[in-house]
Amino acid sequence: QVHLAESGGGSVQAGGSLRLSCATSGVDYSLECMAWFRQVPGKEREGLARIDPSRRTFYTDSVKGRFTISRDSPENTLYLDMNRLEPEDTAMYYCATAWGCPSLDNAQGWRVWGQGTQVTVSS
Helix, strand or coil, rough: EEEEEEEEECECCCCCEEEEEEEEEEECCCCEEEEEEEEECCCCCCEEEECCCCCCEEEEECCCCEEEEECCCCCCCCEEEEEECCCCHEEEEEEEEEEECCCCCCCCHCEEEEEECCCCECC
16 A cells, blocks of 8 residues: 655745655555655645656746755655745645656646645745
């Protein structure tokens, strides 16, 4: 059984940094893709970054150059390092896992989700 649990969210001023963690259990990193999404109330969930079993990464334009996705297989943890944060980055952040690396535009294709961690960026 797969379980994901995010942590590391909090409040930060614009220009600051945060590191989000996603503790995983039951995930086979050699077969599954993992990703980070975020969601603001009243809006659709937005895909941000994806890492595949070969550790190839992909980012959406809104976070490219500012956010970095990585994973530590021995520790079974996925990370999202966020730099130069902007008020527009304020959202609930989720990690997710999937077989076959769905597009970040296809939130429904990701099979398991964590409960989320809140990030608030003040100006």
